[in-house]
Amino acid sequence: MPDGALKDQRELGLQFVLGPRLIATRGPIADAALLTFERARDLCERLQEPPEHLNVLYWLAVMRGVRGELREADVATGAGIDLAKMRGDQPAS
Numbered sequence: 001m002p003d004g005a006l007k008d009q010r011e012l013g014l015q016f017v018l019g020p021r022l023i024a025t026r027g028p029i030a031d032a033a034l035l036t037f038e039r040a041r042d043l044c045e046r047l048q049e050p051p052e053h054l055n056v057l058y059w060l061a062v063m064r065g066v067r068g069e070l071r072e073a074d075v076a077t078g079a080g081i082d083l084a085k086m087r088g089d090q091p092a093s
Contacts (some may be wrong), residue, residue, distance in 0.1 A: 008043050009050065015040040016052050019059055028066045037063065054083055 015036050022033035037059045044053035057080035062074035 008046050012040055012052060022091055028063055030064040054080055
């Protein structure tokens with residue numbers, strides 16, 4: 001893993017842990033929490049689909065929906081569905 005990718009992976013881990021804690025302490029519509037997950041999404045895209053990516057998209061969809069930003073919530077949901085299909089993830093039957 002190149003140095004830049006290692007740094008991005010470490011930062012993603014921090015952002016991924018920080019986001020839910022900001023939601024818990026500041027609420028699901030807090031700008032700080034949204035910015036944390038937006039940064040995590042950017043890192044996921046740079047790292048080429050790490051395991052956290054689907055969860056980051058989930059949190060973005062939930063937060064955008066709660067904030068009433070329905071178009072953005074739809075975009076995040078669609079991206080999550082596309083990623084799950086690409087990975088071959090299927091719901092349990």
